[in-house]
Amino acid sequence: RVKERGRAGFRFYQPQMNVDLLSRMKIDQAMRQALARGGFRLHYQPQVDIRTGAIVGAEALVRWHDEELGELSPARFIQVAEESGFIVPLGEWVLTEAVRQAAQWHRRGLDLVVAVNVSAVQFQRSNFVERVAAIIAAAGLPARNLELELTESILIQDADEALLRLNALAALGVRLAIDDFGTGYSSLGYLKRFPLRKLKIDRSFIQGLPADESDAGIVRSIVYLARALRLSLIAEGVETEAQRQFLLQAGCDEFQGFLFSPAVESAAFDALLEREALPAGAADDLALPG
Numbered sequence: 001r002v003k004e005r006g007r008a009g010f011r012f013y014q015p016q017m018n019v020d021l022l023s024r025m026k027i028d029q030a031m032r033q034a035l036a037r038g039g040f041r042l043h044y045q046p047q048v049d050i051r052t053g054a055i056v057g058a059e060a061l062v063r064w065h066d067e068e069l070g071e072l073s074p075a076r077f078i079q080v081a082e083e084s085g086f087i088v089p090l091g092e093w094v095l096t097e098a099v100r101q102a103a104q105w106h107r108r109g110l111d112l113v114v115a116v117n118v119s120a121v122q123f124q125r126s127n128f129v130e131r132v133a134a135i136i137a138a139a140g141l142p143a144r145n146l147e148l149e150l151t152e153s154i155l156i157q158d159a160d161e162a163l164l165r166l167n168a169l170a171a172l173g174v175r176l177a178i179d180d181f182g183t184g185y186s187s188l189g190y191l192k193r194f195p196l197r198k199l200k201i202d203r204s205f206i207q208g209l210p211a212d213e214s215d216a217g218i219v220r221s222i223v224y225l226a227r228a229l230r231l232s233l234i235a236e237g238v239e240t241e242a243q244r245q246f247l248l249q250a251g252c253d254e255f256q257g258f259l260f261s262p263a264v265e266s267a268a269f270d271a272l273l274e275r276e277a278l279p280a281g282a283a284d285d286l287a288l289p290g
Ligand code: C2E
Pocket: 045, 060, 061, 062, 073, 074, 075, 078, 091, 094, 117, 118, 119, 149, 179, 180, 236, 237, 238, 239, 256, 257, 258, 259, 262, 263
């Protein structure tokens, strides 16, 4: 009986796959048109110093609203773009736009680090380092104001080649962070070998804080590891004050999450910068022109 159901299930599976293939082709087609027409936007999520509450950076997150398909989640369309190769031109647009915004903030006297997600497909293109160098040079952005968020998969696919590229990026002065840390398959050896600055603790380990003892233990271990390797640490997906308190006491440096703000368009980000809660006395140090 079970087998029969399994076989019947298999028959239903085929057309389902075709539907999925069709919608993937449709999404891919619509993305190409959207890029040509300027249909993508970037939102920025504040990265906050966990002790002072000051905004120290922003993660650029791509947004796409299609007239026919509606608002699509990046988790979905990025995957389609990675499969089709469209992530290369899309990723180049994201990088260019984020660097343009970062340069604008820099010219206004704001020392923010703008973090950009880099897909493995994009990173593996032979001219990736040259493109990064050209884009920051064209915008006049100091390299230290750009951070690239890489996934663990980038580091394990071709570790020798990855090391060469990461060293070249670090030599430019670009900051390198590992995104969704703790969810990948890589060994800890690469943390020592690669010129990394920062680890981003994955949201899945933050969700259960402070009550879940496994999550608490994992987070404390990551803090310990980051200290030993002199890496800076940020927690993503922080939604509650209790989570922030735990992270503060554990020794995490920064946080990002709905507790402070979701990703917002650049005008709203500017508003956050203006009314950010500064610790006593720190307002004197804030150099805002005009
Ligand atoms: P990510 O890089 O790990 O980004 C964090 C995701 O968590 C974002 O989802 C963000 O909106 C969401 N988030 C932030 N704070 C909270 C919180 O407190 N609670 C919850 N529940 N979620 C929170 P988003 O914008 O939907 O992006 C999803 C993923 O898509 C990103 O995960 C990243 O892997 C990918 N992505 C987004 N933009 C780009 C891009 O420009 N290039 C590439 N290659 N990937 C991108």
